[in-house]
Amino acid sequence: MKFAILVSEGPYTHQATDTAFLFAQAVLAKGHEIFRVFFYHDGVYNATRLTTPPQDDRNIVKRWTELAKANNLDMVVCVAAAQRRGIVDDGEMQRNGKDATNLAEPFRISGLGQLIEAGIQADRLVVFGD
Amino acid sequence: MLHIINKSPYDRPALDSVLKTGTGAILLIEDGVYAVAKGGAAEPKVKAALGKFKIYALTPDIEARGIADRVTDGVIQVDYAGFVDLVAENKTNQSWL
Numbered sequence: 001m002k003f004a005i006l007v008s009e010g011p012y013t014h015q016a017t018d019t020a021f022l023f024a025q026a027v028l029a030k031g032h033e034i035f036r037v038f039f040y041h042d043g044v045y046n047a048t049r050l051t052t053p054p055q056d057d058r059n060i061v062k063r064w065t066e067l068a069k070a071n072n073l074d075m076v077v078c079v080a081a082a083q084r085r086g087i088v089d090d091g092e093m094q095r096n097g098k099d100a101t102n103l104a105e106p107f108r109i110s111g112l113g114q115l116i117e118a119g120i121q122a123d124r125l126v127v128f129g130d
Numbered sequence: 131m132l133h134i135i136n137k138s139p140y141d142r143p144a145l146d147s148v149l150k151t152g153t154g155a156i157l158l159i160e161d162g163v164y165a166v167a168k169g170g171a172a173e174p175k176v177k178a179a180l181g182k183f184k185i186y187a188l189t190p191d192i193e194a195r196g197i198a199d200r201v202t203d204g205v206i207q208v209d210y211a212g213f214v215d216l217v218a219e220n221k222t223n224q225s226w227l
């Protein structure tokens with residue numbers, strides 16, 4: 001079965017991103033497919049590679065990137081939410097005249113249409129937020 | 131319909147709202163699992179709802195909150211794999227954020 005996941009809460013605030021990650025892991029462990037993980041609102045903070053949690057704490061961004069790379073997941077960050085919160089890739093840096101980027105690989109910045117498409121293409125869409 | 135609730139019944143009215151919808155399955159996760167603690171003010175509500183709803187609660191979140199030894203009878207505990215199964219079994223799901 002095809003799953004899509006929407007994350008609308010930032011890391012290290014409430015439990016939403018932890019639950020979303022553990023759910024995603026379980027989906028894959030069960031042999032299902034993840035069509036896309038979409039990060040919206042404060043969820044875009046899951047995609048900054050500049051995060052530096054204490055060494056004895058979980059690294060939420062790294063955990064997502066490792067899961068995505070190992071399973072070839074499509075990790076999409078909402079462009080409007082990212083612009084408001086300073087999540088920047090090369091394209092956004094040039095377009096908006098910024099002097100740095102911070103988007104972790106393999107996240108990509110795209111539009112809300114990607115969420116709609118995920119809702120249409122996947123058999124199930126599960127929302128994690130606060 | 132699978133209703134996913136992640137808020138404590140002592141914090142937000144998500145559980146009350148779901149109970150008013152009538153039927154289906156309820157999965158309590160995160161702080162939502164406080165609803166299934168025996169002796170809590172929400173216990174009678176949960177017990178009454180068991181007639182109409184199947185009520186599930188996420189075991190890791192129950193254990194994290196120290197209420198594993200007093201889960202209301204009739205509530206079904208699931209792990210993350212069970213969470214995935216519930217989503218797959220139910221054609222639709224709604225997270226009550």
